[in-house]
Amino acid sequence: MARMATRQRVVVSTIGAWFFGFLIFFPILWMVLASFKTELEAFAIPPSFLFFHWTTENYATVQERSDYLLHAMNSIIIAGGSTLIALLIAIPAAWSMAFSPTKRTKDVLLWMLSTKMMPPVGVLVPIYLIYKTFGLLDSRIGLVFILCLGNLPIVIWMLFTYFKEIPRDILEAARMDGATIGRELVYVLTPMAIPGLASTLLLNLILAWNEAFWTLNLSTSNAAPLTTFIASYSSPEGLFWAKLSAASTLAIAPILVLGWFSQKQLVRGLTFGAVK
């Protein structure tokens, strides 16, 4: 009897979970399908779900007409650059707070967290004017800089919570054996910190890739990453659904894959370690 009930439960919950999972995923699937349709079919009522004339011409057109690769490259440079610089600044800071904590460490950490709470729109005006003055509007370096600062608190926090988990006995042992701080860092800490570093890197790449406040406000064409490029499809004259879908699919595909790999760390990173 009990076994029957369990099997029934598995069937019911499996069907339920797959149904709702599919429902949530559907808009993405629908967009990917539309990217392989002709413009007429993408717009057609009733819509065709699978039996349409499959074509890849939208992908070719997107590149030809709008220089998709330039914007993809901008996204890579801006997301990658801001993440790497943030890591370079954050690693020493997190290392220092995790292994040589002082009385004020907790306050420093919370203060860093609080800088992330400042709404970007609160400083939009001065940042815009500073960028205008220094010719940083629509420049990659300007966006790298601002996204780096914006994500720095999260990077430090994530690294801190990972470093904290490295057992201290090992450090003491290394110190007893006469390892200098430099050697300790290279031979003992780094290997143990690599998983944490990797997930921090991944999560912040995702956040920077999808950032859509500063990129929309501070870039227009030359430095425009994919967020800004896709937004240009919102003008009524430029409404081509199949091409919008093709450009969108290309824009989200790489990050979707990275995201799926890092979903476990996502919870931890975005809750600042409050939920693990």
Next chain:
Amino acid sequence: MATRQTQFLARALLTPAVGLLFIWMIVPLALTIYFSTLHYSLLDPGSESFVGLENFRYFLTDPAFLASLQNTLLLVGSVLALTILLGIPLALLMDQPVIGRNFVRLMVIAPFFVMPTVSALVWKNLLMHPVSGLFAWLASLFGLTPIDWFNDVPLFAVILIVTWQWLPFATLILLTALQSLDEEQKEAAEMDGASAISTFIYITLPHLARPITVVILIETIFLLTVFAEIFVTTGGGPGLQTTNIAFLIYSQALIQFDVGSASAGGLVAVVIANIVAFFLVRIVGRNLEA
């Protein structure tokens, strides 16, 4: 000896990060405060003059401010309610023995990784278009009149899009918390004859209290400044119907070029966010000691 050296090194390593974040926080904020006391329009350069709190009076008594404050609260409140009310049952369902759970998990988490401009445009066109959208077709199948989402219920349309983006986040956090719940405790309750409902109310829900708080606080921080979704779909309209505070400040700054008033608005946004941040920092801080 070694400790003093270590301490010095530790401080040296910490300084760049602290310094940068300090500058990042203080300089723009000080400038915002300074600009907020000026009559300063980019369309009329050279005419800057000190006006005291005039910008605040103007911003706070502007009917657009009240409208946008109301929209902000509606947007944040609705998305919070929807993501949590839908996220709890979804997380409970995924916590059951499900065949292919990892794949279901991938499908559920996917919207979170879609950049805001893409989700907004795909929803607006492919799904919500009043004539050719999928929803219009579905409505016509059931003999209903299709809804013209962005004209009839624009704010609700934005709420739906943002809910779709944040539901995965809420679900994932609640699911993570559920998986750390002690199975034995639930089994013991079941053996004692507790119904599924009372197990949920007396065991599961209290266990979820903290993750729910975390979801509320973190989502609030991000939802207070929803921007791209409005920027690419409605542009704040029709009228002011989808203008939230973030969008209002943006339009004053970069469309009307009124630096003074936009700065005053920016400070109002900072104050609102700080009220939320105050609670979040306390909760996270408590966790740090545990």
